[in-house]
Amino acid sequence: MLHFKRGVLPVYKTVLRQELNTWREELLTTVAVPLTFFLAFGLGLRGYIHDIDGVSYMTFLAPGLITLTMLFEAYRNGGWGMWLDRWLQKMIDEYRIKPVTTSDIIVGKILGGFTEAIIKGAVVALVLKLIAPISFAPINILPYLLYMLPGSVLFTCMGAMVGTVCAKPDQIAQVQTVVITPLLYLGGMFFPIRVLPPWLLPIIHWLPTTALFEGGRWALLKGQIQGFDIALLWGAAILCFGFTVRLFNDKLSE
Amino acid sequence: MENTPAIQVQALSKSFKTLKALDNVTFSVPSGSVFCILGPNGAGKTTLLRILTSVTQPSSGHVKIEGYDLAKDTLLIRNKIGVVAQENRFDKYISIWHNLTLHAQMHGLSKKVYEPRITDLLKKVDLYDRRDEMADHLSGGMQRRVALMRALIHEPTLLFLDEPTTGLDPEARIFIWQTIEALKGKATVILTTHYMEEADRLSDRIAMLNHGQIVAEGTAQSLKQALAKLGQYELVLLTPQAAEIKEKLTSLNMLTSVQAIDEYCLQFQAEQPEAMQAVLNAVPAEQVLRIGQSLPDLEDVFLSIARESRHAAF
Numbered sequence: 045m046l047h048f049k050r051g052v053l054p055v056y057k058t059v060l061r062q063e064l065n066t067w068r069e070e071l072l073t074t075v076a077v078p079l080t081f082f083l084a085f086g087l088g089l090r091g092y093i094h095d096i097d098g099v100s101y102m103t104f105l106a107p108g109l110i111t112l113t114m115l116f117e118a119y120r121n122g123g124w125g126m127w128l129d130r131w132l133q134k135m136i137d138e139y140r141i142k143p144v145t146t147s148d149i150i151v152g153k154i155l156g157g158f159t160e161a162i163i164k165g166a167v168v169a170l171v172l173k174l175i176a177p178i179s180f181a182p183i184n185i186l187p188y189l190l191y192m193l194p195g196s197v198l199f200t201c202m203g204a205m206v207g208t209v210c211a212k213p214d215q216i217a218q219v220q221t222v223v224i225t226p227l228l229y230l231g232g233m234f235f236p237i238r239v240l241p242p243w244l245l246p247i248i249h250w251l252p253t254t255a256l257f258e259g260g261r262w263a264l265l266k267g268q269i270q271g272f273d274i275a276l277l278w279g280a281a282i283l284c285f286g287f288t289v290r291l292f293n294d295k296l297s298e
Numbered sequence: 299m300e301n302t303p304a305i306q307v308q309a310l311s312k313s314f315k316t317l318k319a320l321d322n323v324t325f326s327v328p329s330g331s332v333f334c335i336l337g338p339n340g341a342g343k344t345t346l347l348r349i350l351t352s353v354t355q356p357s358s359g360h361v362k363i364e365g366y367d368l369a370k371d372t373l374l375i376r377n378k379i380g381v382v383a384q385e386n387r388f389d390k391y392i393s394i395w396h397n398l399t400l401h402a403q404m405h406g407l408s409k410k411v412y413e414p415r416i417t418d419l420l421k422k423v424d425l426y427d428r429r430d431e432m433a434d435h436l437s438g439g440m441q442r443r444v445a446l447m448r449a450l451i452h453e454p455t456l457l458f459l460d461e462p463t464t465g466l467d468p469e470a471r472i473f474i475w476q477t478i479e480a481l482k483g484k485a486t487v488i489l490t491t492h493y494m495e496e497a498d499r500l501s502d503r504i505a506m507l508n509h510g511q512i513v514a515e516g517t518a519q520s521l522k523q524a525l526a527k528l529g530q531y532e533l534v535l536l537t538p539q540a541a542e543i544k545e546k547l548t549s550l551n552m553l554t555s556v557q558a559i560d561e562y563c564l565q566f567q568a569e570q571p572e573a574m575q576a577v578l579n580a581v582p583a584e585q586v587l588r589i590g591q592s593l594p595d596l597e598d599v600f601l602s603i604a605r606e607s608r609h610a611a612f
Contacts, residue, residue: 049406050403050404050405050406051404053403054400054403054404058389058392058396058400061391061392061396062389062391062392065391065392065393065432066391129389133387133389133390134383134385134387135387135388135389137353137387138383138387139404140352140353141351141352141353141376141379141381142376142401142404142405143373143374143376143377143404143405143406144373144404145373297355
């Protein structure tokens with residue numbers, strides 16, 4: 045049973061408060077990566093790449109950069125946030141002497157990481173809207189969120205699992221390099237996935253990141269929703285959420 | 299539950315892979331008392347405290363806190379306890395004030411209740427004006443004082459302090475001692491330490507833990523008396539002739555040890571009654587101010603017990 049008021053909510057508010065207290069540094073690091081990609085690929089390669097599926101390469105790229113920010117921040121908040129509290133600050137031990145359950149703690153942290161990811165995605169969207177020729181109907185944000193909500197939960201949970209298990213910070217970075225980065229880059233952020241070799245497509249098709257980048261792009265630009273993508277993402281997010289709560293409970297009872 | 303012990307521990311054991319951190323530990327703590335768990339580094343004190351505060355699961359055994367089963371009524375018990383851990387556990391990315399309000403909220407206190415309490419507690423440690431600073435801006439001693447105040451916000455009936463004065467300056471140490479003394483009778487305090495002076499000053503009862511086992515338990519006085527029976531005596535002279543008398547006593551060849559504490563005072567160990575008679579014959583009566591059994595300090599007790607348990611182990 046969850047204790048929302050005295051368990052989930054205080055942990056959730058603390059995650060957000062941590063970010064609020066460091067918002068200047070956070071803003072800079074949040075915007076730096078997508079902006080660099082936009083300048084390097086969007087502006088640098090635009091002369092060499094023709095329109096893709098009826099839109100310019102810059103427009104094609106922009107939703108992917110917003111999605112990248114959300115997913116990357118979700119993983120970062122889940123992973124580093126958990127690692128910091130479990131292994132360095134020992135705040136998880138401090139929470140565990142309060143009258144709350146371990147499920148309250150992990151749910152609060154996942155929700156916190158998820159909220160931050162959504163906020164940071166919105167910040168990058170605003171910046172890109174100012175500098176890029178990206179236009180979409182405001183109503184398209186709703187179908188786009190149908191993709192991004194489970195996507196952010198999924199990546200926050202993946203981060204939280206890594207932060208729960210890995211005692212050393214370099215292990216989190218290793219998982220990021222070996223697992224997260226390929227997942228992100230193979231999902232069609234920079235290119236349409238149909239250009240990949242045919243033998244790779246069945247695998248790529250089942251990656252949640254493909255649903256997030258490909259599906260999310262057309263949801264934002266054209267308001268399109270693919271039922272398979274949505275089912276895949278929500279299914280993966282729910283499974284991963286349940287598994288993260290279970291893993292956290294198991295690890296903390298050792 | 300007036301007469302229910304604050305804590306009942308029955309046959310508690312904890313193993314980490316091949317290491318047995320706690321081995322069949324049994325004791326009980328009367329309500330309202332200060333109970334000290336004394337032991338060297340690695341004795342199992344922190345593991346015991348982590349189990350009593352429900353952070354770590356025991357491998358076997360039972361714990362009851364104020365009559366409630368720790369394994370079943372965990373959340374209810376957590377509402378009754380306050381804990382100051384060995385390390386200063388603060389969220390370094392939020393302010394001191396928010397660290398404290400977080401604790402209060404997680405104990406289900408309303409803003410109307412916790413705000414004046416936190417204000418009072420921070421004023422008590424002269425840190426109210428620094429409430430908006432991050433916790434790691436404070437010195438270790440200040441952080442420890444705030445940690446103690448945090449543990450008191452929800453007015454616990456049981457307070458667990460894990461080596462609360464380790465590494466602190468005398469001023470911070472005395473503050474913590476005074477706070478514990480003020481709690482006597484109002485709350486039960488479980489204190490782990492490796493400072494004998496601290497245990498002697500603060501505790502009503504002491505359990506000595508070594509290699510995961512309780513090797514002795516009792517009041518500081520009873521533990522000292524138990525060792526005093528081994529025949530430790532003190533001789534206080536009227537004139538500064540301790541060195542001279544020491545030579546005389548050593549030459550008797552009947553005493554286990556003879557030690558001059560200063561120019562007027564000697565300590566010796568006489569395990570047979572005839573040895574004592576020989577001492578009285580050797581020292582002129584007009585030079586003696588006082589002679590009697592000397593009570594060892596807790597450190598002597600602990601070292602003696604640790605030595606015995608080490609011999610038993612080999």
